Amino acid sequence: DGGITQSPKYLFRKEGQNVTLSCEQNLNHDAMYWYRQDPGQGLRLIYYSQIVNDFQKGDIAEGYSVSREKKESFPLTVTSAQKNPTAFYLCASSINRDSHQPQHFGDGTRLSIL
Amino acid sequence: QKEVEQNSGPLSVPEGAIASLNCTYSDRGSQSFFWYRQYSGKSPELIMSIYSNGDKEDGRFTAQLNKASQYVSLLIRDSQPSDSATYLCAVNFILTGGGNKLTFGTGTQLKVEL
Numbered sequence: 001d002g003g004i005t006q007s008p009k010y011l012f013r014k015e016g017q018n019v020t021l022s023c024e025q026n027l028n029h030d031a032m033y034w035y036r037q038d039p040g041q042g043l044r045l046i047y048y049s050q051i052v053n054d055f056q057k058g059d060i061a062e063g064y065s066v067s068r069e070k071k072e073s074f075p076l077t078v079t080s081a082q083k084n085p086t087a088f089y090l091c092a093s094s095i096n097r098d099s100h101q102p103q104h105f106g107d108g109t110r111l112s113i114l
Numbered sequence: 115q116k117e118v119e120q121n122s123g124p125l126s127v128p129e130g131a132i133a134s135l136n137c138t139y140s141d142r143g144s145q146s147f148f149w150y151r152q153y154s155g156k157s158p159e160l161i162m163s164i165y166s167n168g169d170k171e172d173g174r175f176t177a178q179l180n181k182a183s184q185y186v187s188l189l190i191r192d193s194q195p196s197d198s199a200t201y202l203c204a205v206n207f208i209l210t211g212g213g214n215k216l217t218f219g220t221g222t223q224l225k226v227e228l
Contacts, residue, residue: 042118042202042218043158090157099146099206099214100165105157 002027004106006091012114013078013085021076021109023091032074033092033103036060043090049074050097078111086112116141116207120219128227133190135222137203140184146206146214147179147186152221153199162188193226200224 004025013019025032031050035043045058049068063082068074074093078085088110092103117140127133135149146165150158164170164177164186176189186205190197200221206214 040122040220042220045215097213099208100163102148102160102163103204103216104160108157 004091004093004104006089006106006109008109009107011109011111013111014114016080018077018079019111021078021089021091021111023074023076023106024072025074025091025093025106026072027093027095027104028071029093030071030096031094031101031103032068033094034058034064034066034074034076035090035092037088037090037108046076048097116205116215116217118203118205118217118219120201120203120222122220123223124225125222126225126227127193129193129195131193133193133197133224133226135188135190135201135203135224136185137187137205137219138185139203139205139207139217141205141207142181142184143208144181144205145208147177148204148206148216149175149177149186149188150202150204150218151199152202158202190224193224195226195228198224198226 007022033048034046044060047066049055065077090108091106094101094103119138149162151161152158162177164179170177174191178187200223202221203219206216
């Protein structure tokens with residue numbers, strides 16, 4: 001089945017630790033995105049990528065890093081510099097960055113602090 | 115600042131009634147509008163997209179767009195308990211320097227009561 005796979009479903013981070021969230025898609029989509037969702041708030045854009053080896057900061061990129069070495073994969077690293085990482089992280093993809101193209105989401109990763 | 119506003123609810127409707135969800139946005143130049151459904155603890159699922167003024171129907175769902183008044187709405191006919199979820203409005207804003215950005219409202223919680 002075509003889709004977006006995020007792993008793990010739940011993740012716990014210790015103080016000073018970097019953690020990496022995986023996002024893989026087999027939809028042959030060019031564009032991929034990472035969002036963060038906190039209770040009572042809308043989705044906030046962390047990073048996005050339009051093509052392989054290119055990515056751009058979103059609204060809340062501080063404390064996060066990404067890579068896009070393959071079209072299918074867009075992992076997100078939550079670094080120790082992110083002081084409030086507890087949230088629901090959502091990866092999305094779209095055919096391209098054309099404004100008419102909808103974004104489709106993976107199942108998400110819940111990150112908590114130990 | 116590009117904004118998307120939704121009433122957080124909860125909006126309670128009896129089973130079989132029409133649920134009406136509303137969304138306003140700040141940028142008159144926006145071209146693309148999406149409705150997502152998000153069940154508690156799950157990721158958003160695209161249910162409707164609309165690009166032109168007027169109504170667009172898909173099964174029990176109707177999206178309505180009025181660009182002059184800068185609002186988009188979602189009607190759910192014959193509401194079912196399984197429709198109980200948070201509905202996110204998303205608007206694709208065209209950026210001054212080029213490109214576009216999908217901005218999400220905080221969502222309206224819908225409760226369909228037996």
